Amino acid sequence: MKISTREMGLAWVTAMVVILGVTYWLGAPKAEAWKDAVRERDALGLKMKEINHLLGDQTNVNRRLEALRQQLPSHPPGKDVTAELLMTLERTAQQHGLILLRREPEKEKSVGDLYEVAINCTWESSLDGLIHFLYALQIQGAILDIRQLTVTPGQGGPDRLKGNFTVDCAYTRQGAGSQTSSPEPEQKKN
DSSP: OOHHHHHHHHHHHHHHHHHHHHHHHHHHHHHHHHHHHHHHHHHHHHHHHHHHHHHHHHHHHHHHHHHHHHHOOEEEEEOOOOOHHHHHHHHHHHHHTTTTEEEEOOEEEETTEEEEEEEEEEEEEHHHHHHHHHHHHTTTTTTTTEEEEEEOOOSSSTTTEEEEEEEEEEEEEETOTOOOSOOOOOOOOO
C-alpha cells in the first residue's frame, strides 16, 4: 500500500491539528494559572514597594502619632469619663443648634494605652446646624470622631433633618500604659 503525497500532507495536517488541539486543551488551564501567578507577583511587588516606603517613613509616622497622642485628654485610672464626654457632646450640639434626642454610651474599650467610648446619638437639626456641628467636632482634633452618620428628612419644615450618628471619643489614662482591659469602677467601702 502506497501513500500518496496528498494523503501524506493530509495526515500531517490532521496530526498537527490534533497535537495543537490537545496542547491547547491541556495547556490553557496552565497558561491561565501562569497569568494569575504573574498578576499576583506584580501585586506583591507593588505591596512591597508600599511597605518599604512606609518603613522608610516610619520616624515621620511615629512623630505624627506621638503628636496626635499628645492632643488626647488624659484621665486618672478608674475614673468614669462617660458623663464628661456626654456633657462635651451636648454642649457642642447646643452651640450649633443640633438637638440630641437620645444619647447611649457604649462600654469603654482599650487598645494598649488608648481608650475609647462610642456614643450612639439620635439627633434633629437644620442642615446648617448639622454642618456646623460636624465641623466643630472635626476641629477638636483626635478627641471626637464621627464613625457613622445617617440623615433623613425630618418633620417640621423642609429644612429639618433627623438621623443617627455614632461618635468615638478617644482619651488616655494616666499611668495605664500596660493595661489591656477597662478598669473596674471603684467600690465604696463600708
